Amino acid sequence: MSSETQKILTTDGIPLEVSLKKAERRNKIKAFLLVAPLLLFLIITYVFPIGDMLMRSVDDKMVTEMLPKTFKAMEKWDGKELPEEEVFEAFYLDFRQLVDEKREGKLSTQLNYTKNGFKSIIKKLRRKSKNFEEGNYKEQIMAVHKRWADVEYWKAIKRRAPAYTSQKYLKGMDMFKNENGEIVSVSEDRRIHRILWLRTLEIAFFVTLFCFLMAYPIAHLLATLPMKYSNLLMICVLLPFWTSLLVRTASWMILLQQQGVVNDFFVGIGLVADDARPEMMYNKTGTYVAMTQILLPFMVLPLYSVMKTISPSLMRAGKSLGGTPIVAFWKVYFPLTIPGIGAGCLLCFILAIGYYITPALVGGASGTLISNQIAFHMKSTLDWSFASAMGLMLLAGVLAIYWVYNKLVGIDNIKLG
Amino acid sequence: MNKEFVKFDKVDKSYDGKILVVKDLQLDIEEGEFVTMLGPSGSGKTTCLMMLAGFETPTHGEIYLDGKAISSIPPHKRGIGMVFQNYALFPHMTVYENLAFPLRVRKIPKDEADKKIDKALSMVSLQGFAQRMPGQLSGGQQQRVAVARSLVFDPQLVLMDEPLGALDKNLRESMQYEIKHIHESIGVTVVYVTHDQSEALTMSNRIAVFNDGKVQQLSSPDELYEKPVNSFVAEFIGENNTFAGEVSDISGGKCKVKLANAEILANPISVKGKGEKTTVSLRPERALINPSDKMDNVHNGKIEEVIYHGDHTRVRINLLGNSEFILKVPNSSSNLDIKLGNEIKIGWNSEDARALDPK
Numbered sequence: 001m002s003s004e005t006q007k008i009l010t011t012d013g014i015p016l017e018v019s020l021k022k023a024e025r026r027n028k029i030k031a032f033l034l035v036a037p038l039l040l041f042l043i044i045t046y047v048f049p050i051g052d053m054l055m056r057s058v059d060d061k062m063v064t065e066m067l068p069k070t071f072k073a074m075e076k077w078d079g080k081e082l083p084e085e086e087v088f089e090a091f092y093l094d095f096r097q098l099v100d101e102k103r104e105g106k107l108s109t110q111l112n113y114t115k116n117g118f119k120s121i122i123k124k125l126r127r128k129s130k131n132f133e134e135g136n137y138k139e140q141i142m143a144v145h146k147r148w149a150d151v152e153y154w155k156a157i158k159r160r161a162p163a164y165t166s167q168k169y170l171k172g173m174d175m176f177k178n179e180n181g182e183i184v185s186v187s188e189d190r191r192i193h194r195i196l197w198l199r200t201l202e203i204a205f206f207v208t209l210f211c212f213l214m215a216y217p218i219a220h221l222l223a224t225l226p227m228k229y230s231n232l233l234m235i236c237v238l239l240p241f242w243t244s245l246l247v248r249t250a251s252w253m254i255l256l257q258q259q260g261v262v263n264d265f266f267v268g269i270g271l272v273a274d275d276a277r278p279e280m281m282y283n284k285t286g287t288y289v290a291m292t293q294i295l296l297p298f299m300v301l302p303l304y305s306v307m308k309t310i311s312p313s314l315m316r317a318g319k320s321l322g323g324t325p326i327v328a329f330w331k332v333y334f335p336l337t338i339p340g341i342g343a344g345c346l347l348c349f350i351l352a353i354g355y356y357i358t359p360a361l362v363g364g365a366s367g368t369l370i371s372n373q374i375a376f377h378m379k380s381t382l383d384w385s386f387a388s389a390m391g392l393m394l395l396a397g398v399l400a401i402y403w404v405y406n407k408l409v410g411i412d413n414i415k416l417g
Numbered sequence: 418m419n420k421e422f423v424k425f426d427k428v429d430k431s432y433d434g435k436i437l438v439v440k441d442l443q444l445d446i447e448e449g450e451f452v453t454m455l456g457p458s459g460s461g462k463t464t465c466l467m468m469l470a471g472f473e474t475p476t477h478g479e480i481y482l483d484g485k486a487i488s489s490i491p492p493h494k495r496g497i498g499m500v501f502q503n504y505a506l507f508p509h510m511t512v513y514e515n516l517a518f519p520l521r522v523r524k525i526p527k528d529e530a531d532k533k534i535d536k537a538l539s540m541v542s543l544q545g546f547a548q549r550m551p552g553q554l555s556g557g558q559q560q561r562v563a564v565a566r567s568l569v570f571d572p573q574l575v576l577m578d579e580p581l582g583a584l585d586k587n588l589r590e591s592m593q594y595e596i597k598h599i600h601e602s603i604g605v606t607v608v609y610v611t612h613d614q615s616e617a618l619t620m621s622n623r624i625a626v627f628n629d630g631k632v633q634q635l636s637s638p639d640e641l642y643e644k645p646v647n648s649f650v651a652e653f654i655g656e657n658n659t660f661a662g663e664v665s666d667i668s669g670g671k672c673k674v675k676l677a678n679a680e681i682l683a684n685p686i687s688v689k690g691k692g693e694k695t696t697v698s699l700r701p702e703r704a705l706i707n708p709s710d711k712m713d714n715v716h717n718g719k720i721e722e723v724i725y726h727g728d729h730t731r732v733r734i735n736l737l738g739n740s741e742f743i744l745k746v747p748n749s750s751s752n753l754d755i756k757l758g759n760e761i762k763i764g765w766n767s768e769d770a771r772a773l774d775p776k
Contacts, residue, residue, distance in 0.1 A: 317505035319492040321519035
């Protein structure tokens with residue numbers, strides 16, 4: 001139909017479509033130029049780092065590059081019995097190269113991640129290998145330490161052959177690939193990450209819940225009070241936003257510590273004995289209290305903006321039609337605030353799940369979150385690829401929550417302001 | 418019929434403790450009546466309605482509904498239907514659910530509720546709209562749903578707070594008749610608030626004109642228009658020509674009012690004696706050009722403006738020092754001599770010229 005219709009021409013004989021495109025091109029370029037700085041900024045600061053994190057988290061080239069000849073020779077090895085002389089020779093050559101470049105330390109660290117016990121035998125091998133004679137490297141290497149004659153260690157080396165690995169992700173879930181390539185969980189007493197993930201979800205859930213319970217009445221008050229009072233109250237809600245996060249967390253430390261203000265008060269009014277002051281920080285309680293206070297505005301603001309649009313006559317209508325105040329609230333007012341509740345909860349939950357500073361300062365051992373573990377690997381163990389993997393798992397989790405929310409409530413139902 | 422179905426007894430209302438919004442209100446509404454509270458904005462009419470509905474409490478005095486004092490009864494127990502200014506339909510419920518709300522909270526069984534909803538929807542001719550959301554309806558349809566919802570639980574009293582304010586002119590007029598007919602067919606008592614006088618005149622049995630927190634006049638539409646008791650009502654309802662002057666003589670149901678440079682005869686309504694200041698009010702249609710009948714007021718005036726209005730012509734005349742004197746002349750052949758600048762004779766009966774309080 002459309003192909004049969006005649007092309008419409010302008011008075012100059014140019015096809016209308018061409019003319020239209022030409023006329024709008026300038027505007028399109030202008031619009032793009034306005035967006036360009038932000039786009040560039042986002043690509044540099046957001047897309048690129050996340051891509052880099054993704055690469056880093058699966059990257060396992062280090063060992064692959066350090067032992068090129070070994071892995072080439074290992075291709076033919078079936079991985080059951082000890083490898084042939086050929087592999088040993090290749091390994092010796094690679095190793096000598098590394099020693100010359102003073103990189104054998106890195107190799108030992110990397111291999112130790114795969115299997116414990118590499119560190120000492122590599123040190124020993126470095127010392128002994130200086131005096132190796134040409135030929136029959138298998139015997140010479142095996143003579144250095146009995147572990148070099150253990151096939152399990154050679155299997156461990158071979159597991160590092162691929163340039164990419166899912167090992168870091170498995171580690172984040174307290175799982176690993178065993179010698180036979182099966183994915184299994186680590187022994188029960190070493191499952192620290194699962195506990196952390198569950199605790200992160202638990203804390204984020206309860207912080208969101210507490211925020212919701214506290215923010216709903218505040219937001220309602222804000223939306224219904226006369227302007228002069230609601231402005232003042234709004235400033236009170238926003239005040240924490242203008243105070244440094246560190247200062248706020250530090251003030252919670254002053255308040256909550258065992259010799260702190262709250263405890264002194266409790267002792268003063270005789271609620272608790274002086275020698276039985278409750279621990280209110282360096283545990284979950286501290287994290288709950290401080291994070292709820294810090295995330296509260298993120299719940300209040302979306303709720304407020306939604307409640308502001310609900311006409312007071314709706315509640316009146318509900319009452320005049322015979323609903324008790326509770327029925328009118330529950331059947332009329334509450335359903336209309338769901339977009340705000342959704343937005344506030346989503347915002348709080350996502351912020352809470354990745355929270356770092358506050359739990360690090362007031363959380364102690366039992367109140368820290370997965371983000372603290374990530375920071376630990378970034379700063380202390382320097383296992384950046386593991387930190388990246390956990391960061392990406394966190395990101396995936398957030399996206400999953402977003403997806404579930406979209407399925408349940410519908411993302412177009414959200415109202416942030 | 419209960420003459421005092423709704424009774425405001427010496428009701429005062431103040432929001433801030435400084436200004437009285439409603440002053441010593443005394444108002445009786447008969448059962449089955451359609452009473453309109455009419456007045457400019459800020460005159461206290463909506464406050465009265467809200468006190469009746471229970472959303473505001475009287476600062477002083479008592480309101481009775483069917484003989485019972487209701488000040489201590491919360492709104493949801495008063496059983497009063499209400500139509501709000503912006504309809505206040507529940508946006509997350511279908512039309513059916515909106516209408517079912519008052520029935521559900523009263524625990525009326527579903528089949529009975531369905532019958533009532535069907536009846537209410539057919540009353541406002543919206544059958545087949547039950548499953549729509551309010552957002553999918555036009556303004557007029559939403560208005561009808563609001564009316565149906567306020568009636569579906571068979572209240573004895575329905576309050577309407579400027580329900581037609583958001584509609585365009587044509588729709589508003591047809592809705593006026595529709596509401597009037599619904600009122601006539603089911604006989605419910607209606608208290609209606611508006612600032613639109615034509616709406617009030619069209620629909621009401623009686624109109625209470627509010628100004629400054631007080632009822633200025635409570636009477637039927639025709640009486641309100643023909644016999645305003647004070648100059649505010651005369652000014653507020655319909656068009657009005659006024660002469661300000663002083664009573665120079667009063668006798669035999671007539672009075673002489675001395676203007677700046679003339680004297681007219683008028684009907685003394687709120688003047689008692691000589692020397693009182695007064696405003697004489699005369700409806701435009703009561704004055705005639707070249708009167709053939711004997712009229713006791715005949716004066717010459719000069720035509721200053723002629724405005725064609727289709728069915729009639731508005732003529733502005735400078736008469737007895739009042740250059741805003743308006744006449745409405747029907748467009749028939751005998752009146753074609755009206756030309757700008759012409760000098761014409763204008764006459765009226767002193768009975769129609771009401772000497773009211775000075776402005």
